[in-house]
Amino acid sequence: xxxxxxxxxxxxxxPDDFNQKHPSxxxxxxxxxxxxxxxxxxxxxxxxxxxxxxxxxFDAVCVNEHHSNGYGLMPSPxxxxxxxxxxxxxxxxxxxxxxxxxxxxxxxxAEEFAMIDCISGGRLIAGFPVGSPMDTCYAYGQNPSLLRExxxxxxxxxxxxxxxxxxFAFSGRFNQQRYVNIWPRPIQNDPHPPIWIPGGGSIExxxxxxxxxxxxxxxxxxxxxxxxxxxxxxWNEMAKLGKDRNPYRAGFLQFVGVAESRQQALDLYTEPxxxxxxxxxxxxxxxxxxxxxxxxxxxxxxxxSMVAKAANTASYQSKxxxxxTNMKDIVDGGYVIIGSPDEVVEQIRHVAxxxxxxxxxxxxxxxxxxxxxxxxxxxxFAEQVMPKVKDLFGEWEDKxxxxxxxxxxxxxxxxxxxxxxxxx
Amino acid sequence: xxxxxxATVEVNGFPCRVWTKGSGPKxxxxxxxxxxPRWLPFLDKLAETRTVIVPSLPGYPGATGHTELDTxxxxxxxxxQLIDKAGLAGVDLIGASVGGxxxxxxxxxxxxxxxxxxxxxxxxxxxxxxxxxxxxAQRKENVAxxxxxxxxxxxxxxxxxxxxxxxxxxxxxxxxxxxAARAFWPLGNTRLEKRLGLIAAPTLIxxxxxxxxxxxxxAKKFAAGINGSTRIETVAEAGHLxxxxxxxxxxxAILAHFG
Numbered sequence: 001x002x003x004x005x006x007x008x009x010x011x012x013x014x015p016d017d018f019n020q021k022h023p024s025x026x027x028x029x030x031x032x033x034x035x036x037x038x039x040x041x042x043x044x045x046x047x048x049x050x051x052x053x054x055x056x057x058f059d060a061v062c063v064n065e066h067h068s069n070g071y072g073l074m075p076s077p078x079x080x081x082x083x084x085x086x087x088x089x090x091x092x093x094x095x096x097x098x099x100x101x102x103x104x105x106x107x108x109x110a111e112e113f114a115m116i117d118c119i120s121g122g123r124l125i126a127g128f129p130v131g132s133p134m135d136t137c138y139a140y141g142q143n144p145s146l147l148r149e150x151x152x153x154x155x156x157x158x159x160x161x162x163x164x165x166x167x168f169a170f171s172g173r174f175n176q177q178r179y180v181n182i183w184p185r186p187i188q189n190d191p192h193p194p195i196w197i198p199g200g201g202s203i204e205x206x207x208x209x210x211x212x213x214x215x216x217x218x219x220x221x222x223x224x225x226x227x228x229x230x231x232x233x234x235w236n237e238m239a240k241l242g243k244d245r246n247p248y249r250a251g252f253l254q255f256v257g258v259a260e261s262r263q264q265a266l267d268l269y270t271e272p273x274x275x276x277x278x279x280x281x282x283x284x285x286x287x288x289x290x291x292x293x294x295x296x297x298x299x300x301x302x303x304x305s306m307v308a309k310a311a312n313t314a315s316y317q318s319k320x321x322x323x324x325t326n327m328k329d330i331v332d333g334g335y336v337i338i339g340s341p342d343e344v345v346e347q348i349r350h351v352a353x354x355x356x357x358x359x360x361x362x363x364x365x366x367x368x369x370x371x372x373x374x375x376x377x378x379x380x381f382a383e384q385v386m387p388k389v390k391d392l393f394g395e396w397e398d399k400x401x402x403x404x405x406x407x408x409x410x411x412x413x414x415x416x417x418x419x420x421x422x423x424x
Numbered sequence: 425x426x427x428x429x430x431a432t433v434e435v436n437g438f439p440c441r442v443w444t445k446g447s448g449p450k451x452x453x454x455x456x457x458x459x460x461p462r463w464l465p466f467l468d469k470l471a472e473t474r475t476v477i478v479p480s481l482p483g484y485p486g487a488t489g490h491t492e493l494d495t496x497x498x499x500x501x502x503x504x505q506l507i508d509k510a511g512l513a514g515v516d517l518i519g520a521s522v523g524g525x526x527x528x529x530x531x532x533x534x535x536x537x538x539x540x541x542x543x544x545x546x547x548x549x550x551x552x553x554x555x556x557x558x559x560x561a562q563r564k565e566n567v568a569x570x571x572x573x574x575x576x577x578x579x580x581x582x583x584x585x586x587x588x589x590x591x592x593x594x595x596x597x598x599x600x601x602x603x604a605a606r607a608f609w610p611l612g613n614t615r616l617e618k619r620l621g622l623i624a625a626p627t628l629i630x631x632x633x634x635x636x637x638x639x640x641x642x643a644k645k646f647a648a649g650i651n652g653s654t655r656i657e658t659v660a661e662a663g664h665l666x667x668x669x670x671x672x673x674x675x676x677a678i679l680a681h682f683g
Contacts, residue, residue, distance in 0.1 A: 137609075137610075138561060141609075141610045143605065143606060143609040143610070144560075144602070144605055144609065145490070145491075145602045145603075145605050145606035145609070146494065146606065173494060174494070284563075285563050285564075286561045286562050286563045286566075287561055290560055290561070290605065291560055291598060291601035291602040291604070291605045292601075292602035292605055292606065296595055296599070299594075299595050299598065300591060300595060303590075303591045303594070303595075
């Protein structure tokens with residue numbers, strides 16, 4: 001299986017009374033809470049952590065896009081990915097992703113992803129989320145009733161921009177361009193970089209991923225227990241559509257804290273976990289359901305059927321209602337997997353097999369976890385957990401993984417020596 | 425007063441409900457946020473002396489087809505077709521809230537289509553010094569109080585009637601908000617200001633004194649922009665949907681204006 005290291009880049013210094021004094025971590029979080037001098041260190045720590053994860057042998061490092069968000073400091077994940085393209089060598093770069101409807105013209109995404117793919121020698125995974133209501137409809141002012149139509153059209157345009165050899169005119173419902181001809185073009189051109197779709201539990205998204213042969217990723221913060229119904233819904237739908245159960249069709253996000261013992265893990269990870277589930281998910285409910293964001297078909301399924309339970313747990317509204325914020329409930333709920341290496345191995349194997357997920361995206365930094373603790377968690381996982389779970393799903397081929405240039409064909413990137421640079 | 429009659433007309437191939445009641449000269453009503461899930465006492469008041477014709481805009485209760493409308497021009501032309509097909513061309517027109525913005529567009533762009541005009545707290549403008557409230561970013565429990573001075577009036581409007589389909593009813597109520605968002609997201613500003621000067625119809629502007637969505641001061645901006653004669657009347661003890669809070673007072677003011 002693939003073990004991928006995911007960073008959300010949370011602001012780590014939200015005050016203790018944040019939830020009492022502020023209505024929301026997202027959309028209208030107050031600017032006075034943001035200290036750019038502190039953020040300088042946060043960004044650099046976070047990028048160190050991503051680079052360290054790559055050194056430790058994770059299959060991919062993952063970044064994502066959020067706006068006006070106190071737990072996600074990457075309005076442009078592409079900036080981070082381009083830096084990682086230079087500072088890592090073999091690790092896949094999973095940009096999870098660019099919310100297509102937010103870019104005007106959407107060919108900007110085709111261009112920037114092609115740049116990252118070229119710089120990295122073909123290591124890009126191209127994630128195309130619709131984007132959360134808070135990011136898209138509120139922070140970016142997109143019309144919720146038009147968002148999905150714009151998203152699908154932008155997807156068609158980006159894909160065609162990657163694949164079409166001749167300059168072409170695109171006459172869409174929302175996008176009109178006379179001359180589409182992106183430079184650069186992605187290295188992965190057979191036929192294009194792997195496309196992964198982070199989504200909620202909507203049946204339409206599952207069907208679309210199956211039809212397009214994309215990876216479906218369920219990026220929940222609520223762990224494998226809450227994610228089980230959604231992933232079962234996904235696999236049931238794949239079965240109905242006649243698709244195999246190749247676990248690499250799917251990705252899943254899981255928080256983990258590993259240490260020498262369970263008690264040590266609790267000692268180390270309780271504060272950052274409670275910081276994340278308390279402060280970082282403190283989102284005002286008024287930003288959860290812009291009208292038209294959820295399709296009527298999904299609403300109908302939500303009200304009518306059992307599948308719906310799956311779809312429902314994935315809706316932003318119900319996510320907000322889960323809300324355990326103390327460590328006991330966080331661990332009991334499976335939001336964060338905690339334990340000694342052996343205990344974590346057992347749970348990871350259980351998560352992967354019960355959800356049938358070949359791409360496990362791990363959050364080993366969360367909340368206000370320090371760089372030292374993050375590196376410790378990352379090293380413990382890499383050295384003591386990874387070797388005991390890598391064998392899973394060996395019988396399946398991952399057809400959705402980047403195909404980089406052969407090593408001998410890739411540019412030599414000089415080693416980075418910041419101390420020397422500073423001394424000169 | 426005649427019985428309530430329901431008919432359906434097609435706009436862009438989608439059905440739109442048209443209600444008719446009363447006798448006498450025709451008038452049209454374009455409803456506000458939430459549309460009309462049910463007939464109202466306010467409309468009965470008007471129907472005592474007038475033939476009241478109430479078309480549902482695309483996406484509001486009784487109508488679909490909002491999903492085809494991508495631009496403001498699409499919306500304006502859909503409303504124009506609806507006005508024509510409902511037999512409202514050239515008669516008195518009332519528009520409230522989101523419906524008010526479209527009534528103003530009709531009077532501005534198709535001046536022959538509107539005899540006299542009433543605007544009840546219409547959408548269409550935005551003043552960043554006095555920003556309108558975001559009706560699409562509200563916790564559920566706050567919506568009723570935002571729409572009406574007396575939240576119970578809003579709750580009565582949207583409550584599922586006995587025998588209503590428990591799946592479809594909430595979806596239909598939500599669709600009305602989506603239709604409004606589709607046309608007016610994110611600020612309610614359709615740059616109507618540019619076209620107000622084209623309105624020549626005598627216009628009565630009604631505003632609830634407790635409108636929590638659009639500041640009552642917006643009435644002056646409409647009055648200043650409109651070219652025809654205008655009069656502003658404040659409706660006491662009324663919120664954004666003044667016709668729900670004060671049906672008698674609003675109907676009286678309208679009938680006096682239409683003469």
